[in-house]
Amino acid sequence: MRRGLDHVVHLVRDLDAAGEVYDLLGFTVGARNRHPWGTENRIVQTPGFFIELLQVAEPEKIPPDEGTRFSFGAFNQRFLESCGQGLSMLALEGSDPQAEKAVFDIENFGGFDTFEFGRTARRPDGQEVEVGFTLAFARDPLSPDFSLFTCTQKLPENFWSADLQRHSNQVTGVAGVVLVADTPALHKAFLETVTGCGVLRASDDWYVSQTPRGAVDVMTRPLFTERYGVPAPGGEGLRLAAVRFGTPGAPELRRSLAARRMVEETIAGVVVVPPKAAMGATLVFEVTEG
Template sequence: MRRGLDHVVHLVRDLDSAGEIYDLLGFTVGARNRHPFGTENRIVQTDGFFIELLQVVEPEKIPPATETAFSFGAFNKAFLERNGEGLTMAVFEGRDPVADKAEFDAAGFGGFDTVDFSRKARRADGQDVDVAFSLAFAASPTAPDLGTFTCLQRKPENFWSADLQRHANGVTGLAGIVLVSESPVDDIPFLDTVSGVSVNRASEGWFVGQTPRGQIDLMSRQLYSDRYGVPGPVGEGLRLAAVRFATTGAPELRRALAARRMVEEAIEGMVVVPPRAALGAAIVFERDV
């Protein structure tokens, strides 16, 4: 099953400070939401995709992980302790969590129970609504610091908001995500499985897969640094390094962010916000053509 990108998780220590940074980047940031398992989030939406800004706020409420139970909270808490802030999870759209689980199990990347949960959400108009999700998790031994799962929206009409998808930076949608690895070729079977698309060689050390929503770029760490002018995430194994957005306002955005010292040196056709300015994540804006 071909799966589009659904969202990424950007783990931070202070949710409100992270919201302020994304506001400076020209994004519309949603209200604070609380999970029943010790974390809180704020959402940055585009059409069909979002960044989940996440903070661990009540560690005592985080359920422990077991051999068959993937703990969202425990994974992110441990990530923060090992690596600090940054992009922790790449999430794909789900249509049938039972079928997703069966596919991941058969490929040797599963073994986890599916998870259903709900929470309250505040819409842009101030109304409180219920949202609900079903998740199927996958994991690779070569990706200890990358969480991966599929997410089925049970009440999408309460989650997605056109008002939250209007951004001052001119972002029109997701372009893709960038992952880095010491040995990219070894991570292709895992990415093929979780995305349901073929991730193929583009050049030496660079592999590309086109999902129904957004492109997957898998690169060596050196190639990533050469292309984007920023260091890759610390640590070993497959890591989520950057999120790429298409925007109609790249030149104006570059000038505004350069004035705030939030961008790296000029890279043709791109505006790169480095991890030092975006709490451990790289945010890339590309001209929407």
């Protein structure tokens, strides 16, 4: 089963401040939501893909990892302590969590129970609705600071909102995500297993998987910095470094962000918002036709 991009987790220390940053970037940001295990989030939607802005709000409520239970909150708490703010987790679209878990287990990239939960969400008109998700976790043994899971929605009609997908920056959707690693080839088998797609070698420093929704690029840290002009996150194994968006409004966005000193000016054809301006994440806007 080929799996497209579903969302990324952008872990921050101050959820309201993160909402302000994304608002300045021209995104429509959803209301605050609460998880029963001590984290809170706000959602930035594009068609079929979203950014989950996440804050560890009540650390005393976070359950520890225990046996085959993967603790979403505990992973992000550890990530914040060891890596700081930034892109902590990647989610792929799920359809059959038990089957996905079985594949991950067989290939020795799993070993975790699936996790099912629900919460209340608030629509732009103020209406409260229920949403629900089932997650199947995978891990790359070589990458302690990277987590991946599939996300299957039980009530997608309550989650997705056309109003939340209208952005003043004119973003039309996700183009892809960029991972970094010292040796990309070491992670090829993991990425092929979790995406269900082939991973092609662009060069010794760069591998690409084209999923049904967006590309997954994995490149060395020097190549990432050469390509985007910003520092790559450090650490061992894979790290989630950037999210790429398509927008016909990239030139106007560049001028707006340059006036606020929120954009790198050295990359031709794209707008790169560096980690220092986006709370540890690199956000890339690429010109597309309207």
